[in-house]
Amino acid sequence: MSSQEQDQATQNLTLVQSVRDALATEMESDDDVLVMGEDVGKNGGVFRATEGLYDEFGEDRVIDTPLAESGIIGTAVGMAAMGLKPVPEIQFSGFMYPGFDQIVSHMARLRTRSRSRYTLPMVLRAPYGGGIRAPEHHSESKEAFYAHEAGLKVVMPSTPYDTKGLLISAIRDPDPVIFLEPKLIYRAFRGEVPEDDYEVPIGEATTRREGSDVSVFTYGAMTRPSLEAAEELAEEGIDAEVVDLRTVSPMDREAIVESFKKTGRACVVHEAPRTGGLAGEITATLQEEALLYQEAPIQRVTGYDVPYPLYALEDYYMPNAARVADGIKEAVDF
Amino acid sequence: MSTLERDPRDGMVQVLDEDGGVVGDVPDLSEEEFVAMYRHMKLARHFDERAVSLQRQGRMGTYPPLSGQEGAQVGSAMALAEDDWMIPSYREHGAAMVRGLSLEQTLLYWMGDERGSLVPEEANVFTPAVPIASQIPHATGMAWADKLQGDGETDTAFICYFGDGATSEGDFHEGLNFAGVFDTPTVFFCNNNQWAISVPRERQTNSETLAQKAVAYGFEGVQIDGMDPLAVYKATTEALEKARNPGEGERRPTLIEAVQYRFGAHTTADDPSVYREEDEVEKWKAKDPIPRLEEFLRNQGILDDERVAEVEESVREAVANAIDAAESTVRPDPGSMFDHVFAEQSPELRRQAEEFAQLREEYGDEAFLEE
Numbered sequence: 009m010s011s012q013e014q015d016q017a018t019q020n021l022t023l024v025q026s027v028r029d030a031l032a033t034e035m036e037s038d039d040d041v042l043v044m045g046e047d048v049g050k051n052g053g054v055f056r057a058t059e060g061l062y063d064e065f066g067e068d069r070v071i072d073t074p075l076a077e078s079g080i081i082g083t084a085v086g087m088a089a090m091g092l093k094p095v096p097e098i099q100f101s102g103f104m105y106p107g108f109d110q111i112v113s114h115m116a117r118l119r120t121r122s123r124s125r126y127t128l129p130m131v132l133r134a135p136y137g138g139g140i141r142a143p144e145h146h147s148e149s150k151e152a153f154y155a156h157e158a159g160l161k162v163v164m165p166s167t168p169y170d171t172k173g174l175l176i177s178a179i180r181d182p183d184p185v186i187f188l189e190p191k192l193i194y195r196a197f198r199g200e201v202p203e204d205d206y207e208v209p210i211g212e213a214t215t216r217r218e219g220s221d222v223s224v225f226t227y228g229a230m231t232r233p234s235l236e237a238a239e240e241l242a243e244e245g246i247d248a249e250v251v252d253l254r255t256v257s258p259m260d261r262e263a264i265v266e267s268f269k270k271t272g273r274a275c276v277v278h279e280a281p282r283t284g285g286l287a288g289e290i291t292a293t294l295q296e297e298a299l300l301y302q303e304a305p306i307q308r309v310t311g312y313d314v315p316y317p318l319y320a321l322e323d324y325y326m327p328n329a330a331r332v333a334d335g336i337k338e339a340v341d342f
Numbered sequence: 343m344s345t346l347e348r349d350p351r352d353g354m355v356q357v358l359d360e361d362g363g364v365v366g367d368v369p370d371l372s373e374e375e376f377v378a379m380y381r382h383m384k385l386a387r388h389f390d391e392r393a394v395s396l397q398r399q400g401r402m403g404t405y406p407p408l409s410g411q412e413g414a415q416v417g418s419a420m421a422l423a424e425d426d427w428m429i430p431s432y433r434e435h436g437a438a439m440v441r442g443l444s445l446e447q448t449l450l451y452w453m454g455d456e457r458g459s460l461v462p463e464e465a466n467v468f469t470p471a472v473p474i475a476s477q478i479p480h481a482t483g484m485a486w487a488d489k490l491q492g493d494g495e496t497d498t499a500f501i502c503y504f505g506d507g508a509t510s511e512g513d514f515h516e517g518l519n520f521a522g523v524f525d526t527p528t529v530f531f532c533n534n535n536q537w538a539i540s541v542p543r544e545r546q547t548n549s550e551t552l553a554q555k556a557v558a559y560g561f562e563g564v565q566i567d568g569m570d571p572l573a574v575y576k577a578t579t580e581a582l583e584k585a586r587n588p589g590e591g592e593r594r595p596t597l598i599e600a601v602q603y604r605f606g607a608h609t610t611a612d613d614p615s616v617y618r619e620e621d622e623v624e625k626w627k628a629k630d631p632i633p634r635l636e637e638f639l640r641n642q643g644i645l646d647d648e649r650v651a652e653v654e655e656s657v658r659e660a661v662a663n664a665i666d667a668a669e670s671t672v673r674p675d676p677g678s679m680f681d682h683v684f685a686e687q688s689p690e691l692r693r694q695a696e697e698f699a700q701l702r703e704e705y706g707d708e709a710f711l712e713e
Contacts, residue, residue, distance in 0.1 A: 042490070068490055068494075073520070073523075074516075074519055074520060074523055076515075076516040076519065076520070078479065078512055078513055078516050079479050079482075079513075079516030079517065079519065079520050081479075082476065082478070082479025082480055082482075082483065082513060082516065082517065083479045083480070083482050083483030083486060083517070083520050084483060085479070085480050085483060086479065086480035086481060086482060086483020086484035086485075086486070086487065087483040087484070087486060087487040087490075088483075089468070089480065089483075089484060089487075090483075090484050090487035090488060090491070091487070091491075092487045092490065092491070106512070109473055109476060109513075110476065110479065110513075113471075113472075113473045113476055114471070114476060114480065118469075119682050119683065119684070119685075120456070120682045120683060121459055121469050122459055122460065122461065122469040123456060123457065123459055123460035123682055124681075124682045124685075125460060125461060125463070125469075126468075126469070127685065158683055159683050159684070161684075181685075182685040183684045183685055211688060211689075258688030258689065258690055258691070259690070261689065261690060262689065
């Protein structure tokens with residue numbers, strides 16, 4: 009923590025440490041915030057996202073629950089309706105399905121169903137995505153399910169700074185948020201993260217790399233290979249702009265359209281399967297909003313429409329910098 | 343001995359027998375409260391009959407009838423203290439009405455108007471849940487929140503209603519299991535009405551009773567005669583009291599299995615003659631909670647012909663007024679469907695709302711409405 013000594017105002021954190029930092033920050037300032045889930049207490053979470061919180065805040069605010077996803081999400085719905093701000097953790101997003109009914113039938117609908125008498129200021133956190141050589145059901149990227157459901161916000165950060173700011177925004181949001189954390193990059197790198205609290209607004213994209221030839225639209229763990237590809241192609245004279253959506257619902261359509269109007273070409277990158285994936289939504293938006301700016305077919309670099317393979321083959325499934333570079337070139341060479 | 347301490351397999355708790363004769367300890371209710379109980383039950387019955395009729399006439403959408411279940415609904419709801427909470431399924435119009443939800447709102451809801459879902463602030467009633475058993479974890483979470491907010495203490499109890507079919511769902515297990523582990527002030531009230539649409543209670547579980555499932559969660563379960571409003575009132579009162587103030591070694595949650603029967607269909611879209619015999623219905627109709635309570639109250643000198651006529655008249659008037667009010671309510675503003683999705687509309691939702699408004703402006707509402 010030498011950087012912390014040099015600069016009191018920031019700390020150099022990994023992405024998963026910034027999750028913990030956001031939770032601690034909000035729990036410190038708001039007694040209504042509590043963390044619940046399997047192994048989040050004494051064990052500090054299987055990915056250490058809640059490490060030390062149990063000792064700091066006690067068993068009533070960092071709650072080890074029975075092993076039951078619907079029970080965790082369903083009781084959190086009840087807690088949130090009563091004014092608490094629960095942040096339930098599901099250990100892997102691939103285990104959210106037993107709680108799917110609670111997510112779509114209640115988390116998403118309670119405000120509408122009660123005409124706003126009840127709101128659910130809850131954040132459902134889960135690590136998502138592949139690339140860590142995990143067993144079956146541990147690598148899924150199913151953000152499209154949740155983005156398709158009215159009443160939910162879906163956030164997918166890509167940097168430690170954004171993670172803390174977005175998670176704080178999510179906890180303060182009066183509506184329910186699904187917060188999907190890219191576990192591939194939980195510890196891949198560090199970034200400067202302010203010690204104090206701050207918000208990164210939900211629903212706003214950010215441009216990670218300015219460029220003029222082609223727009224790459226991505227989010228979460230795929231932001232890194234997208235940037236890597238952009239840097240590689242810069243050497244070949246292709247100047248790619250990389251837009252990190254950060255929130256996939258509500259999506260920052262304006263930022264997407266503006267970037268596309270500038271470049272006229274686009275490559276959308278996500279690790280989720282292609283059919284029904286958000287690349288289709290982004291492409292449709294560009295067709296509606298910026299057709300006359302379009303210089304080439306919009307490329308999709310995505311996971312395939314196959315059940316997520318066991319890890320011997322996952323490198324072939326997940327988009328990487330090479331595949332992104334290929335997609336970008338397809339868009340540029342048309 | 344407390345009603346709740348019985349072995350859940352020892353048979354049903356009863357206060358009134360099928361003819362309204364006293365077979366147990368009569369709960370301590372005032373004359374007015376007894377009459378109120380009777381009136382609520384008569385109101386629920388008449389409301390139900392009129393609601394089914396409205397549906398048959400095409401004046402209302404699909405509706406889930408409650409006839410036969412008035413004793414369980416009214417008896418339990420009247421046991422609640424003012425600050426207690428009710429978490430209903432979709433059939434508890436009678437119970438919700440006791441807690442202050444107007445008949446007009448219930449009608450609006452089943453007439454497809456979202457405004458029927460807006461429970462007034464003063465009524466501690468959660469909005470009804472349709473997916474079976476899904477409200478059970480909510481009730482646990484709400485009660486748990488209350489206990490956490492009171493640093494382990496609470497003076498509020500939470501009653502959650504569900505049917506026999508719900509006990510087969512994972513959410514029943516998860517909700518009760520959490521309640522047991524975290525000792526939440528929740529009363530789980532199972533309206534065992536014998537049929538989950540067409541599937542009988544025997545096909546839901548091989549357990550001898552539903553009440554005994556509480557044993558698995560580490561708290562008390564009791565089986566009561568759900569068509570005996572006084573037994574319902576008594577057991578629910580004890581369970582609510584224990585939720586708020588458990589004695590030494592007691593656990594707050596309770597599972598009550600109220601054994602009863604749904605006289606009518608599961609919903610108006612269902613035809614029960616396909617799956618059950620008329621003899622069975624007749625057998626249960628002999629246990630009807632309303633004449634049972636009426637007989638008891640007549641024997642006590644609390645009701646006479648005149649008072650019964652008065653109650654019937656006031657019930658007819660209340661339901662007629664509610665129907666008039668619901669039917670004369672102007673349809674909801676179509677644009678309101680965009681209003682309660684988020685605290686603040688997203689840009690895309692705003693765009694869709696504007697697009698919708700423009701379409702209505704251009705083509706008129708006639709273009710949207712079915713002939």
